[in-house]
Amino acid sequence: MNRTTQLGVLAVSLLASGELRADDTPPSTQSMSEIEQLKQRMSAMESRHDAEMTALRNENGDKWLTQQRAEEIREVVKDVLADSETRNSLADDGASSGYKSGFFIASADGNFKLVITALSQGRAVYNYQSNESRVASDDEESSEYGFEIRRAELVFTGNVVDPSWTYMVKIAFNQNGLVEQTNSSSITTTNTPALEDAFIRKDFGNGFAIRAGQWKAHYNIEEIASSKAQQLVERSVINTYFKTDFIQGIELQYETSDWRALVNYNDGGGNRNIAAIGANTSSSGADLDHGNAVEWATSGRVDWKLLGEWKQFKEIMSFRGSDDGVQLGLAYNWQRGGALNALNPAMIGNSPGMNISYTTDVSARFNGASITAAFLGNSFYDRPSGAAAVDSYGALIEGGYFLTDDVEVVARWEWMNVSGGTTDVSTPSGIPPVAGHASAINAQHFSIYTIGANYYISKNTLKISGDVGYVAGAILFQNGLYGSNIIGADYRADETNDANGQVVARLQMQLCF
Numbered sequence: 001m002n003r004t005t006q007l008g009v010l011a012v013s014l015l016a017s018g019e020l021r022a023d024d025t026p027p028s029t030q031s032m033s034e035i036e037q038l039k040q041r042m043s044a045m046e047s048r049h050d051a052e053m054t055a056l057r058n059e060n061g062d063k064w065l066t067q068q069r070a071e072e073i074r075e076v077v078k079d080v081l082a083d084s085e086t087r088n089s090l091a092d093d094g095a096s097s098g099y100k101s102g103f104f105i106a107s108a109d110g111n112f113k114l115v116i117t118a119l120s121q122g123r124a125v126y127n128y129q130s131n132e133s134r135v136a137s138d139d140e141e142s143s144e145y146g147f148e149i150r151r152a153e154l155v156f157t158g159n160v161v162d163p164s165w166t167y168m169v170k171i172a173f174n175q176n177g178l179v180e181q182t183n184s185s186s187i188t189t190t191n192t193p194a195l196e197d198a199f200i201r202k203d204f205g206n207g208f209a210i211r212a213g214q215w216k217a218h219y220n221i222e223e224i225a226s227s228k229a230q231q232l233v234e235r236s237v238i239n240t241y242f243k244t245d246f247i248q249g250i251e252l253q254y255e256t257s258d259w260r261a262l263v264n265y266n267d268g269g270g271n272r273n274i275a276a277i278g279a280n281t282s283s284s285g286a287d288l289d290h291g292n293a294v295e296w297a298t299s300g301r302v303d304w305k306l307l308g309e310w311k312q313f314k315e316i317m318s319f320r321g322s323d324d325g326v327q328l329g330l331a332y333n334w335q336r337g338g339a340l341n342a343l344n345p346a347m348i349g350n351s352p353g354m355n356i357s358y359t360t361d362v363s364a365r366f367n368g369a370s371i372t373a374a375f376l377g378n379s380f381y382d383r384p385s386g387a388a389a390v391d392s393y394g395a396l397i398e399g400g401y402f403l404t405d406d407v408e409v410v411a412r413w414e415w416m417n418v419s420g421g422t423t424d425v426s427t428p429s430g431i432p433p434v435a436g437h438a439s440a441i442n443a444q445h446f447s448i449y450t451i452g453a454n455y456y457i458s459k460n461t462l463k464i465s466g467d468v469g470y471v472a473g474a475i476l477f478q479n480g481l482y483g484s485n486i487i488g489a490d491y492r493a494d495e496t497n498d499a500n501g502q503v504v505a506r507l508q509m510q511l512c513f
Contacts, residue, residue, distance in 0.1 A: 102513065104158075113158040119228050121151040123508035125490045133474070133499035148175050150234070150488075150508070151227055155197075164204075168215070170197040175488075195273055196246055201253075209253040211264075214272055217244040218262060218301045219331045221361040221374050222316075222396075228460050229315035231370070231400045231410040232452050233467045233506040234489045238394035238414045241440060241480040242357060242376045244269030244299060244333045244349075260310070261302045268294035268335045269349045269357075270482035293350040297335030304328045308365060316372060317410075318365040319459065320402050325365035333357040336382075345439035346479045353383035355481065368402040378481055380441060390441040392418045392481070400454075408454045410467070415447045438478040438493035446473030466507045474499035 094108040102117035126145040152173040159166045172194050199213030218224050222239045249266030267274060271293050308325020337351045344351050361374035374396045381389035393416065400410040418441065452467025474494040479485050486493065490504050
């Protein structure tokens with residue numbers, strides 16, 4: 001407001017208050033007098049205003065200005081926070097993100113969702129194998145020990161289009177394979193990311209669903225439960241022998257409140273990440289079978305839940321406060337190996353002939369206690385040139401009991417017998433030699449006794465586990481029927497029939513989210 005305007009406003013105020021009156025004084029004389037009064041009053045007001053501002057600055061300096069700016073900033077922050085609450089999204093349609101059983105991003109209507117989870121298992125391992133358990137030329141040490149990252153996984157799950165279309169993609173960073181050191185001191189290792197699960201599933205409602213892609217076969221009860229939900233540090237050795245591991249194919253599923261069943265057609269146990277089409281001739285022109293490793297394969301499983309909820313059997317353990325639950329299961333895997341393949345000690349399932357694997361199991365869950373038992377078998381028959389059938393049998397009993405809400409003691413007994421095989425399996429041409437010709441079709445018999453304990457810092461999200469295992473008898477295979485290596489279970493193949501007393505001790509910390 002300029003000075004002229006201020007004078008005008010003051011004049012109007014004075015007239016309204018009666019301090020300036022229109023009387024008998026001539027208009028020109030009256031106007032001059034009023035203007036003079038206005039000048040005097042304006043000068044007095046300016047002087048008083050200047051004095052007040054000087055006193056304020058002397059008292060607070062620039063603090064009053066800083067406070068004013070702070071108030072303005074606070075108002076801006078309030079506006080931003082209010083706006084962010086209305087968004088809470090990464091997209092214009094109000095998609096949400098956060099953490100719930102994993103980090104997730106989801107559209108507002110729920111039709112699109114991505115959940116990211118991870119698992120890390122780091123362990124210290126000690127293995128003792130007596131000198132009598134190895135061939136005379138073996139220069140390995142009786143005791144081997146060290147640290148390993150047994151598993152490091154990234155898992156992506158969710159749904160697309162609508163909640164009935166779900167998917168899963170799992171990438172695992174595998175531990176190193178065998179380390180070989182030559183006279184030139186060169187070391188050969190492999191440690192590359194591996195695709196494990198990669199499938200999409202469609203739920204048709206009324207209990208029916210179909211799945212296609214690659215996934216871990218629901219065959220053995222130990223394998224069905226995630227590696228993060230095991231009671232002992234690692235699954236059993238007989239699990240390594242019998243498990244069909246990851247398969248590629250298409251599967252029909254059906255589930256009710258008490259029953260669930262599945263059946264699939266696949267590329268054979270253990271044959272993940274393989275191409276359907278391969279070269280048919282070698283450089284010499286000889287016919288080879290480099291396409292699919294098996295001619296055909298199918299597997300299936302049926303579960304009957306007598307008590308409890310299905311979700312209780314996703315974990316081997318049963319925490320305090322859990323309800324009772326009982327489940328019975330039956331499963332099979334049946335496949336014919338490639339007719340032109342050679343006998344492969346590292347992958348019996350792909351060798352010429354038929355393999356029929358079968359299992360039955362029972363799982364019981366109680367308030368702070370659990371028990372799981374299984375019987376497994378396999379027959380390798382219809383082999384070329386009339387070779388004898390090889391029959392394998394295994395059994396397992398595992399249980400746990402919570403001493404407190406966070407501390408669990410566990411124990412496991414496993415047994416295996418292979419009959420009809422040989423202890424001198426020749427290594428076929430083109431197949432890397434296996435130390436001692438260790439093979440899943442070697443005649444062998446052993447039992448393993450394991451005890452351990454778990455300290456659950458935050459259930460299976462963060463826990464510390466330890467166990468000790470003792471082998472009575474000789475383990476005469478390196479790879480199971482479908483290619484799984486016992487190194488993953490921290491055991492070594494014995495190389496003589498009279499082997500006995502191998503010991504494995506493990507301590508592991510697990511983190512998953």
